[in-house]
Amino acid sequence: MGYSALSLMGHAFRGNTQWPTLIAAPDMRTIYDIVIIGGGGHGLATAHYLAKIYGLTNIAVCEAGWIGGGNTARNTTIVRSDYLLNGSFALKHFALKLWEDLTQDLDFNIMYEPRGYIDLAHSDGELEQFELRANAMRLRGADAQILDRSALKARIPLLSLDMDKRFPVSGALFQPAGGVVRHDAVAWGFARKASQAGIHIFQNCPVTGFDISDGVLQGVQTAKGHITCKQALISVAGESSAVAGLAGINLPLNSINVQACVTEPVKPALDAVVNYNVGLSYLSQTAKGEFVLGGATDGYASFARRGSFERIEDVLARAVQMFPFLSRLRLMRHWSGTADITADGNAIVGQTPVSGLMINSGWGYAGFKATPAVGHQLAELLATGILPDLIAPFALDRFALGAEQDDAGIGPYPWLH
């Protein structure tokens, strides 16, 4: 079942016509120990670590659409851990450590490329704030550097450093371990490994209701039948309000459209991820040569999952400020995903008021980077019943307790995060 140079060659000789499907198609049982709702990266990573670390395999993953059809394969593939708050940093930094070995762990090439993440500052004041963040990262054991304009010129020769711009670049925060990971491979790799371990994955199988009695979970309703289970995890990104609502849980979040786009492919020109901070626009170049661009959310509530020119124009105008040559490239495709954005801009992970029902939501436009760490920690919670330290700061009850995790200090306005 494993991949090797020999198996690659063998399949090449047979014209690549006999590759086995990545995941099995089992019949659904009526009882499972755990049901994972949502077959995105987070749900599938949780399944994988439940099998790998705790040997638990009587588990069903129910996915409404297809594996990797959600935000996992719609994102711009950036991973980094340059966060100020301890809680935000620690979880994403643990994820960076896991990304390093994940290709070997899954026997599936997820193409983690630590090309470096470069966050541009546009004033001396902003650069000072970046130094604060860099120092906080160093204190917690991460490598972070401040690049001045000449260091930036040496690292990213094509970046425009002209001073006659409205928002000239004054320097940058550089995290060498930041970079990109091939997002579909993450969904497929986790799914394949979980399936090989004996976990059942069902596609086209939305969860439509919960059985709860006296505040204790008894089972879930799915399109393929009823499942009796003691524990379930909701991990459905943009649909979090709707699915948690089926269990009577109100999550403090709004669903907002986030867009991304790619240019036509060209020769290698950029070997880092670069982020422009006035209004947000970021880009990286794929292995195929396309530039992938993303930016801020559309800013208003939406489940439409379709792009709008307003934001694309915005993102491209800023990208051209960084790299003027981009103006001569054609845009090939653009798409969007529904991001679940909470009242403090940070995730909601852990227990819910319903005993046995766990939640993982609120990752918005920034949760891909955390995928393996979230799965690892949720597996611990589901297997042992003990809330792991790394996810404790993201409990749902933090809003009632006034313990918000607001990295940007924006306040309880999801559409502004």
Added chain:
Amino acid sequence: MLLIPCPYCGLRDESEFVYGGPARALPDMDAQTPEAQHSLYRPINPRGPLRELWYHSGGCECWITLTRNTITHEFEDDLS
């Protein structure tokens, strides 16, 4: 791209507006903590019609309340 029906200025481009989020009832100034929390964090996230606030910063500078469908992006208010 949204064309937003401002009751004062007519159909105007989305870029002229600042979004103010779902329209919600504000708590009394001396409300008890649970009520104050509830009004801050009460989730309003429907798939479908949503009453929401927009600030027409690039036009009449009024805060307006409109109903928009979050799946189709169509406004339900008409200007006639």
